[in-house]
Amino acid sequence: MDSRTTPTLGTAAASARDGGRPTAPSRSLRSRRRRPAVLAMSIALIAAGGLGGAVLYNSTGQRIAVLALARDVPYGQPLTAQDLVVARIASDPALAPISASDLSRAVGRRATTDLHRGTLLLAADLTGALVVQPGMQEVGLPVHAGQLPAVGLQLGQQIEIVQLGDSGGGAPQTMNAVVAQTGKGGDNQVIDVAVPPADAVKLAQWAAGGKFQIILAPKAGGAAPSSVPSPAASPSGSA
Structure with a gap:
């Protein structure tokens, strides 16, 4: 008894149209096969863009540790470690504050002007010289x-x-x-x-x-207060 399988009418007709060649996958099937690859490429591009943005942000908004005044320091006064605090600011070429790593160098130097709490400490604010003039x-x-x-x-x-x-x-x-x-x-x-x-x-x-x-x-430009008695007017205080 012959057990060969007889092709269906649709299959036979398709084979006859194609000359007996194998049938290529349909366009919808090829699109479904490409979709995972496109999705993977999209994810990779998004990740690369995010990484690039982070690098750009860090390069333009990098924060550095510098020295600032923790309290007021008058002119001529040597600075102590308690006078200073570490502040973190965005790097800016227009600013030239003293780096926090130079704390030991700043301590002991004298203020060249009245320094105020909350301001950044600049190199021009400090000197190693005495506040008295030479020859004094x-x-x-x-x-x-x-x-x-x-x-x-x-x-x-x-x-x-x-x-x-x-x-x-x-x-x-x-x-x-x-x-x-x-x-x-x-x-x-x-x-x-x-x-x-x-x-x-x-x-x-x-x-x-x-x-x-x-x-x-x-003080320069001001007169002595009249409420302060003259030493000559209070002889009792001279004893």
Whole structure:
């Protein structure tokens, strides 16, 4: 008995049209086969675009660690580690703050101007030089709290020293000076003041006698407050 399979009418007709050649896949089948590859390529392009955007953001918005002021520092005052704080800012060629890695170099240097809390620390804000001019001489003055202004003294500050000893009935002698060093606070301390060499010996004599008073020099462009009594008008305070 013959068990051969007889082709169907549709299959036979298709084979007859194609001359007996194998039938190629339809267009819809080829599209379905290409779709996974296109999807994979799209995902790869999206990932590459996101990575490129991240690299561009990091290159244009890179943040660097720099030094900023944690509190006010007056002119001439040496900086301490407590005066500074690390801040992170976007890199900008127009800015030139001191790097946080240079903290040890900044500590101990003196402020060239009044520095204010929250501002970035620049190289021009610091100096290693003394606040006194070359040729000046420093004289140590032993002082107690009653001989100093209530606000205290700061390095580089202009002061006037008033001699309160017996001046023969004339006006008390005064001398201009600049604060070069300040001692530790307390009832008794020593401060160093810078004066011209011609005044150094006289000031040393005043310091030995202990009868002097330190007052703040008037600020530029301002007059001395009228509420501050003149040493000549209060002889009882000269004893």
